[in-house]
Amino acid sequence: MGMLKRIRTADRSHPADQFLHQGDHVHALVPAQGGLHPFTLLLIGVVALAGIVLTVDLPWVQISLISTTVFATVAVLSMSRYRLLALTDADIVVMRTRALRPAKPVELLERIERIEPFGIRGSGWGQIVVGSEKLWVHRRYHGQLDDADTRLAAAPRRLRSASSTAYRGTRAKKKIRNVGGRHR
Structure with a gap:
């Protein structure tokens, strides 16, 4: 099998x-x-994780770091x-x-x-x-x-x-053939 x-x-x-x-x-x-460089997401994640660990007593900083990380990740992935x-x-x-x-x-x-x-x-x-x-x-x-x-x-x-050259020749023939429009 x-x-x-x-x-x-x-x-x-x-x-x-x-x-x-x-x-x-x-x-x-x-x-x-x-x-961007493929390791950009890794760098963003490491910096955010370090910031979250270092600011254990400041929840508002952690929330802003997490939201910034999510935004940056989506931005990098969309680019x-x-x-x-x-x-x-x-x-x-x-x-x-x-x-x-x-x-x-x-x-x-x-x-x-x-x-x-x-x-x-x-x-x-x-x-x-x-x-x-x-x-x-x-x-x-x-x-x-x-x-x-x-x-x-x-x-x-x-x-x-x-x-x-063969590709360009074929492409030119297709363009000439399609000059008159789709419906003949």
Whole structure:
């Protein structure tokens, strides 16, 4: 029974496949987070807990600390943007995900041609720039980003833009086809 279950889940494609082109060869799927540093919530919680413990005799201070912590937590969570990056041969496919399901994309945001290395800044949570967005990537995925940078440096320039050129050509055809409106 266990083996049958494993085989069935292995046959399934990844949910990100619906946002990729037919010929795309995905080297890595990397979850990322935009907005404030991911440890911001931890810092807010530690400061609030220390303040609550230190002000045991002042309940009005504790109430204000708790309400401020709740407000700050909601603000940080609402400012966070969750992304899944599919690293293909020549492009980065950026997909939007939800906070509790970072591996299941819900929307295709953009497809960006890879012309520059990521240049990870930071150690635990490294910051990269994808398009015009700054994203935080966990250390666990830094190796995959380094491998993508190595492949980018090794690829000839004409191969780097082949996938992106095909995408732009298809996109232009769709725009021309839809110029007349929906109802003909």
